[in-house]
Amino acid sequence: MKQFTILDKKDTRSGFGVGLLEAGRKNPNVVALCADLVGSLKMDAFIKEFPERFFQVGIAEANMMGVAAGLTIGGKIPFTGTFANFSTGRVYDQIRQSIAYSDKNVKICASHAGLTLGEDGATHQILEDLGMMRMLPGMTVINPCDFNQTKAATMAIAEHHGPVYLRFGRPVVPVFISEDTPFIIGKALMLNEGADVSIFATGHMVWKAIEAGHILAERGIDAEIINIHTIKPLDKEAILESVKKTGCAVSAEEHQLNGGLGDAIAHVLTSNYPSPLEMVAVQDTFGESGTPDELMVKYGLTSTAIVDAAERAIKRKKEVLA
Amino acid sequence: MESVIQDSTPKTLEELKDISSQVRRDIVRMVHGVGNGHPGGALGCTEYFVALYFHLMKHNPDFKMDGIGEDLCFLSNGHISAVWYSVLARSGYFPVAELSTHRKINSRLQGHPTTHEGLPGIRMASGSLGQGLSVAVGAAQAKKLNGDNHLVYVLMGDGEQDEGQIWEAAMYAAHHKVDNLIATVDWNGQQIDGPTVKVMDLKDLPAKYRAFGWEVIILENGNDMAELIKTYEHAKTLTGKGSPVAIMMKTGMGYGVDFMMGSHKWHGVAPNDDQLAQALAQLPETLGDF
Numbered sequence: 001m002k003q004f005t006i007l008d009k010k011d012t013r014s015g016f017g018v019g020l021l022e023a024g025r026k027n028p029n030v031v032a033l034c035a036d037l038v039g040s041l042k043m044d045a046f047i048k049e050f051p052e053r054f055f056q057v058g059i060a061e062a063n064m065m066g067v068a069a070g071l072t073i074g075g076k077i078p079f080t081g082t083f084a085n086f087s088t089g090r091v092y093d094q095i096r097q098s099i100a101y102s103d104k105n106v107k108i109c110a111s112h113a114g115l116t117l118g119e120d121g122a123t124h125q126i127l128e129d130l131g132m133m134r135m136l137p138g139m140t141v142i143n144p145c146d147f148n149q150t151k152a153a154t155m156a157i158a159e160h161h162g163p164v165y166l167r168f169g170r171p172v173v174p175v176f177i178s179e180d181t182p183f184i185i186g187k188a189l190m191l192n193e194g195a196d197v198s199i200f201a202t203g204h205m206v207w208k209a210i211e212a213g214h215i216l217a218e219r220g221i222d223a224e225i226i227n228i229h230t231i232k233p234l235d236k237e238a239i240l241e242s243v244k245k246t247g248c249a250v251s252a253e254e255h256q257l258n259g260g261l262g263d264a265i266a267h268v269l270t271s272n273y274p275s276p277l278e279m280v281a282v283q284d285t286f287g288e289s290g291t292p293d294e295l296m297v298k299y300g301l302t303s304t305a306i307v308d309a310a311e312r313a314i315k316r317k318k319e320v321l322a
Numbered sequence: 323m324e325s326v327i328q329d330s331t332p333k334t335l336e337e338l339k340d341i342s343s344q345v346r347r348d349i350v351r352m353v354h355g356v357g358n359g360h361p362g363g364a365l366g367c368t369e370y371f372v373a374l375y376f377h378l379m380k381h382n383p384d385f386k387m388d389g390i391g392e393d394l395c396f397l398s399n400g401h402i403s404a405v406w407y408s409v410l411a412r413s414g415y416f417p418v419a420e421l422s423t424h425r426k427i428n429s430r431l432q433g434h435p436t437t438h439e440g441l442p443g444i445r446m447a448s449g450s451l452g453q454g455l456s457v458a459v460g461a462a463q464a465k466k467l468n469g470d471n472h473l474v475y476v477l478m479g480d481g482e483q484d485e486g487q488i489w490e491a492a493m494y495a496a497h498h499k500v501d502n503l504i505a506t507v508d509w510n511g512q513q514i515d516g517p518t519v520k521v522m523d524l525k526d527l528p529a530k531y532r533a534f535g536w537e538v539i540i541l542e543n544g545n546d547m548a549e550l551i552k553t554y555e556h557a558k559t560l561t562g563k564g565s566p567v568a569i570m571m572k573t574g575m576g577y578g579v580d581f582m583m584g585s586h587k588w589h590g591v592a593p594n595d596d597q598l599a600q601a602l603a604q605l606p607e608t609l610g611d612f
Contacts, residue, residue, distance in 0.1 A: 052467070058490075058494070060490035060494065062452075062456070062486070063456045063487055063491045063494055066454075066455070066456020068460060069446060069460060070446075070458060070459060070460020070463070071460040071461070071464045071467075072464075073464060074461060074465055075468070093453075094456075096450075097448070097449070097453060098446060098457055101436065101437075101438055
């Protein structure tokens, strides 16, 4: 199992803030909008440097999506910022009609996704956003795993034409992707090559997958770990190539069981190469208040849960072969 | 700034009235042709679209999505698409013959307007109500960022004013001084389930926009071409002064076809063969039917 160094500990939303500033410096058409959450979204640096290219929308997310769609018509590249809950479920129809169906070049940037939002509780902990966004035709859906990857993803989506949903989070987590790792939309990132089981992880679960890989290695299991930062378009080739080698898979995401990365991988496998797949995800329930770590443990989003899932997948593979 | 092909020199009042008659023929024939659609609001807004595209706007039928260097028009209450399609075709955006495909399979003229099929003249999908004002506001702000000194027009329904997003956009446009925008409410007093006063009373609608910080003009008869043009020429003089401009345009739903006028009953119903003949008898063919 490859060793990963913790380079630093930072929140992914800060990666967005730095990436937005860099994207703004590179391209004068990059503009930003925020629905009264500038500090939470780490947009201050962009606003300070480009005050005329920032639009405060107030607590009016539906209008923010529409204004962003309109800004694209004159060639602007708008980045909207609010919590993931208010970036998706609250404004699904606005995204559907004014952005996705209208093919507008809007970058929907969503912080505080998932359980790790923490103490604010289930009203704000959206666990359905990846599902909603990946159902929309033409929508690109990205869930980076650390500060560096979020920064790189933010800069990459500014160069990509078309609507994008970029999901990141609140807590401080390990930074382990090197700064010079290129971010290629739709291209899975191989973290550790292995032979016994393929672990496909996204967002905050990627570091937990690496931790799981070490535990599995101690038990003599050689896990392949692949970072699926782009949920849509999904890197089917990378998934199939890996599972054809290992014969079984685990998905890990800070999202509902329904509609997320696991479902997307299940579709690829059942359509192309039916294989055992175990999903680590929230089991069709809402979250609650608590610290991020407490919640991840209570709802089964841990390295141990990934280890258990990997062992179940390997057992099923052996049963099939026997 | 790039040069813009102005599709036509401003028309005389008589020419505009003749075009309006043809557009109304197009609307009832389009809706009859497919057996469904929304003739009422489309007929009521005929003067508005004819005046914009044949007299008031500087626009380019050689369509470019970014619309830089020209005035833009958005339709928020997308269900009245028939009138917009007719006016776009008649002003050179696409062949008039294509009007016969409205709402049919494989058509660019979808039931509600969309960019998805690449129909020239359309810059956003609309039909799910309440979204067009926000998009128009964004497009107007992009013009300001681009140093593009042209106007953005947007039409909304009055029933559509029930939607909360309209008021988010109204608040935002005034706060951000989006003063290169002329928004119009088709104030026909009707929505699907009946008169707006019964379904959801708008009360003093102009006062609401004024309270949100808009410059508001009431157009008493949006079906009188002369009065409409005079009102919009006046509205243009109010742009660039720090406030968005709203026009409360009173129209008759179904205007121009006597048996369709003044009732919500023709909001979403197509005429049968006899009714079509009766309607066409009231509307002289001036430019040639599609």
